Amino acid sequence: MPGKLKGKNFISIHDLTSEEVQFVFDTTKLLKMEERMGIRRPILKDKTLGMIFQKSSTRTRVSFEIGMNQMGGKAIFLSSNDIQLNRGETVADTARVLSRYLDGIMARVFGHDTILDLAKYSSVPVINGLSDFLHPCQAMADFYTMLEKSGKLQGLRLVYVGDSNNVSNSLMMAAAKTGVHITICSPQGFTPSDVIMNWYNQDAPSTGSTFHFTPDPIEAVKDADFIYTDVWASMGQEAETEKRRQIFKPYQINDTLLQKAPSHCLVLHCLPAHRGDEITNEVMDGPHSIVFDEAENRLHAQKAIMALLMQ
Ligand code: CP
Ligand code: NVA
Secondary structure: OOHHHOOOOEOOHHHOOHHHHHHHHHHHHHHHHHHHOOOOOOOOOOOEEEEEEOOOOOHHHHHHHHHHHHOOOEEEEEEOOOOHHHHOOOHHHHHHHHHOOOOEEEEEOOOHHHHHHHHHHOOOOEEEOOOOOOOHHHHHHHHHHHHHHHOOOOOOEEEEEOOOOHHHHHHHHHHHHHOOEEEEEOOOOOOOOHHHHHHHHHHHHHOOOOEEEEOOHHHHHOOOOEEEEOOOOOOOOHHHHHHHHHHHHHHOEOHHHHOOOOOOOEEEEOOOOOEOOOEOHHHHOOOOEOHHHHHHHHHHHHHHHHHHHHO
């Protein structure tokens, strides 16, 4: 099963080839089907994943830990408040030491440099469980969910409405690798960074993915197969919550906006949602919402990633 990803890090979808991305989806499908049939193979028997968290988490923490358990391994939760990282031990030394005990490290961090440093100094695979810049495990689960619902990815239209952030950055990377057309709909001044645009422009030509930016939500959703949103203030931006609420108010996913989209359009959200801000209860709990299937697929997609990297 491991193939070419064995021993590698999973930091950004940009680092993978389109074939490797597809291989993760194929493995996700297999592992999800086996789980549904009650088959659990000890693919990662006796392997241990360390999970460093500088930020809160429900889905990432639980799905990685359960994923390891289901594959016969173990996971250790390492809150950054409790390990010596918090008292000044360097990221490099932490990575060197943890590599002597663990078979893989998953980390959720503030600065993206922390993930890069962990990867640089670790001798075991490092998985990005979210940084301020990227959330690649999320995007893999999201695209797998779109694939499940549509039977294909190539040519689909994904419209992200809201704050251009770590989640939308990773969605752009996944779109570029899979031939999905992506629209980012954010207020002017919240466009994707130059780094993201450069990576996107490197990867998109080979798959036929196209990029569109518009500040107008109604224009954005008119041909959407999938609409995606995320919180307006990400972890670390709590002080800006009120200011951002005012800026992003016109970008709420509500029934009025959904009526402007094709009737087959489905709605994604990485969760946690701030109901009443970026998405209404009616949409979250309505017939177009696939947010809980999406959350479940975090488990299956991450099992595939861990199996391919750590086996
Ligand atoms: N979507 C996501 O990463 O959720 P958590 O913050 O709960 O891990
Ligand atoms: N953009 C959000 C995603 C949470 C899963 C954040 O970084 O807080």
